Amino acid sequence: MTGTRLSPTTKARTRATAGAGLLLLGALLTGCGAEPGEIPLSEIRADTPSATPEPTPATATPGVVGAAAAAPAAPAVAAHNGLIAGRAFLDRARTTSAIVTVGPDGTGEHQVTQPPDRARDDRPDWSPDGSTIAFDRTDPQTGATRLWTVSASGDGARQIGQLCESGTADCTNEVERAPAYSPDGKQLAFSRSWGALDPAGNKQIQYSDLYLMAPDGTNVQRLTFLTNDKPYSGEVSNPSWSPDGKQLAFEYRTGATGQPANSRAIYVVGVDGTGLRQLTPWELRAGDRASWAPDGTQILFTTYPAGAENAPGGGIYTVHPDGTGIGALTPAPSDTYYGAAVYAPDGHSIVFAQAPAGATADLYSMRPDGTGVARLTNTTGQWLGRPAWGTAPVPEPAAPTASAPGTPTATQTPTQAPTQTPTRPSANPQVERQNEDLR
Numbered sequence: 001m002t003g004t005r006l007s008p009t010t011k012a013r014t015r016a017t018a019g020a021g022l023l024l025l026g027a028l029l030t031g032c033g034a035e036p037g038e039i040p041l042s043e044i045r046a047d048t049p050s051a052t053p054e055p056t057p058a059t060a061t062p063g064v065v066g067a068a069a070a071a072p073a074a075p076a077v078a079a080h081n082g083l084i085a086g087r088a089f090l091d092r093a094r095t096t097s098a099i100v101t102v103g104p105d106g107t108g109e110h111q112v113t114q115p116p117d118r119a120r121d122d123r124p125d126w127s128p129d130g131s132t133i134a135f136d137r138t139d140p141q142t143g144a145t146r147l148w149t150v151s152a153s154g155d156g157a158r159q160i161g162q163l164c165e166s167g168t169a170d171c172t173n174e175v176e177r178a179p180a181y182s183p184d185g186k187q188l189a190f191s192r193s194w195g196a197l198d199p200a201g202n203k204q205i206q207y208s209d210l211y212l213m214a215p216d217g218t219n220v221q222r223l224t225f226l227t228n229d230k231p232y233s234g235e236v237s238n239p240s241w242s243p244d245g246k247q248l249a250f251e252y253r254t255g256a257t258g259q260p261a262n263s264r265a266i267y268v269v270g271v272d273g274t275g276l277r278q279l280t281p282w283e284l285r286a287g288d289r290a291s292w293a294p295d296g297t298q299i300l301f302t303t304y305p306a307g308a309e310n311a312p313g314g315g316i317y318t319v320h321p322d323g324t325g326i327g328a329l330t331p332a333p334s335d336t337y338y339g340a341a342v343y344a345p346d347g348h349s350i351v352f353a354q355a356p357a358g359a360t361a362d363l364y365s366m367r368p369d370g371t372g373v374a375r376l377t378n379t380t381g382q383w384l385g386r387p388a389w390g391t392a393p394v395p396e397p398a399a400p401t402a403s404a405p406g407t408p409t410a411t412q413t414p415t416q417a418p419t420q421t422p423t424r425p426s427a428n429p430q431v432e433r434q435n436e437d438l439r
Contacts, residue, residue, distance in 0.1 A: 079345035079347075080391045081104045082104070082345070082389075082394060083101040083102070083130070083390055084101065084104065084351055084363065084389050084390070085100070085124040085125075085388045085390060086099070086101075086124065086353075086388070087099060087121065087123070087124065088100045088109075088379070088384045089383045090115075090382075094383060095117075095118045095140075096117060098115050099112045099122075099135050100112060101133075101392070104389075105376065106363060106377045112133060112150055112153075112154045113148075113150055116140060117140065118140035119137055119138060119140045120138040121135050121148075122138070122177075123136050123178045123238070123386055125178075125179055126389075126390030127185050127215075128183060128391070129185065130390045130391035131152060132215075133151075133152060134148070134149050134160075135148055135149075135179065136178060144175065146159050147160050147161050147179050147188070152390075160215065161176065162217075163192060163194075171194070173195060173196070173197060173205050173206075174192075174193075174194050175191075175194070175205065176190055176192050178238045178239060178289065181215070182241050183241055183243060183244070184245060185215070186214065187213065187215070188214070188215050189211070190210070190211055190212075190213070190239065191208065191235075191236050191239065192211050193205040193207065194207055195207045195231065198232040198255070198256075198257070200232075200256070202232065202256040204233075204235075204255040204256065204257070205235070206231045207228070208226075208234065208236045209222060209223070209224045209225060209226055209227060209228070209236050210222075210224045210239055223269065224236060224276065232255060233255060233257055233258045234252055234253055234254035234255050235252075235255070236251070236252055237251050238250055238287075238288055238290070240291060242321070243292055243295065246270060247270055247271065247275070248268070248270075248271060249268050249290040249292065249301075250266070251265075251267075251288060251289070252265055252266075252267050260282050262306070263282045264285050264304070265278055265279070265281070265285075266287075268321065277323070279321075280301065280317075280319060284326075285303050285314070286304075286317070287301075287303070287304050288302050288386070289340050289386070291341060291343050292321075292343070293347055293368070294346065294347040295347060298319070298320065299320070300316065300318050300329075300342065300343060300350065301317055301318075301341075302338050302340055302352070310361075312337045312355075313333065313334060313337075314337070314338050315331075315332050315334060315338055316329045316330045316338050328370070329350075329369070329370030335357040336357065337354065337361065338353065338354055339352060339353025339354065339355075339386065340385060342387050342389050343368070345391055349365050349368065350365065350366050350367070350368060351363055351364070353384065353387065360379070360381055360382065360383050361384055361385050362376070362377045362378060362379055363375075363376040363387055
């Protein structure tokens with residue numbers, strides 16, 4: 001497939017091109033062939049604010065339902081609320097996961113991808129026209145994560161890119177994940193982690209940053225250099241585009257040697273690599289993929305308490321793109337687990353993952369002000385989460401099959417289509433995966 005791998009010459013050109021777009025104050029990198037760790041961070045982002053700016057105090061009181069700012073305005077042209085894609089586990093041990101779709105009302109679940117046993121398909125995102133879903137797949141043997149695309153119907157699944165040459169040092173612990181389509185569909189933003197593991201035994205990969213490329217895997221460019229002179233400091237992931245295509249929000253999750261250690265926050269950066277800034281304070285522990293309101297006035301994000309994954313106690317918040325007006329949409333303190341949340345294409349509702357105490361996660365909806373919470377799905381043990389709301393048309397219900405003369409007709413009921421959860425064999429002991437979670 002064209003563009004799935006980069007030759008050494010192409011990789012050098014890619015690094016040079018990416019650096020040239022990021023350097024400030026006239027310092028150019030073109031043609032230097034710089035490698036990770038060779039460029040001081042201060043030279044790359046000379047005008048970047050402090051790594052831990054304090055956002056302007058929130059205009060609403062966190063912890064109160066509906067405390068966030070007023071609901072964002074609807075887009076000038078109303079968008080179509082189509083299918084919702086998400087990640088669902090296929091076994092109770094959560095060793096295998098697939099990409100599924102459901103209708104806006106939570107019915108008609110359909111399994112889109114067919115992962116190998118103990119592989120994990122995760123972090124879906126829709127193309128703007130609703131025809132394609134991009135996602136990442138983690139190999140059950142090596143733990144490597146690569147980017148894939150598949151049609152909305154489940155046809156034509158294929159791997160779309162790999163930045164390293166197999167067997168090279170640059171390919172060590174290679175992880176490419178969390179693809180996100182630009183609003184015009186011409187680019188994919190994604191995260192890449194690579195290099196050696198932390199010799200201190202923290203299981204942290206050496207480097208991690210955001211990249212851009214064409215949807216066919218060509219024209220790869222590095223966008224951020226957050227870990228360039230701070231190896232093993234953390235993981236950059238989960239990019240999301242602003243509606244105008246000029247900015248990206250993303251998660252920066254620090255490791256044991258990060259500052260502060262083992263925390264997380266949402267950052268924003270321009271698509272040209274400038275204007276990098278921290279959006280949420282470390283104390284909130286904001287993470288996963290944020291979601292921009294269709295009119296660009298609000299960014300939706302989820303917080304996660306310290307400790308074990310899937311622990312209760314986080315919440316769903318909004319913030320203005322300038323870091324002001326942080327407000328909570330869900331009550332706190334809470335004994336509920338909240339997962340990633342996303343705006344509907346028309347901006348009138350939000351879908352999010354939630355797991356009440358002692359239960360597994362399903363999809364719920366609410367109004368943009370946090371009111372009107374309603375359950376959308378009712379699965380059993382799938383731990384359905386990481387929703388992405390697209391514009392793909394909801395399939396029409398299949399017409400009843402005509403019965404042969406004298407054959408009783410089965411009773412037709414307008415209930416939810418049966419969840420497609422193929423039976424999987426009992427999982428073998430899992431291969432250790434670096435920086436992997438089960439949200």
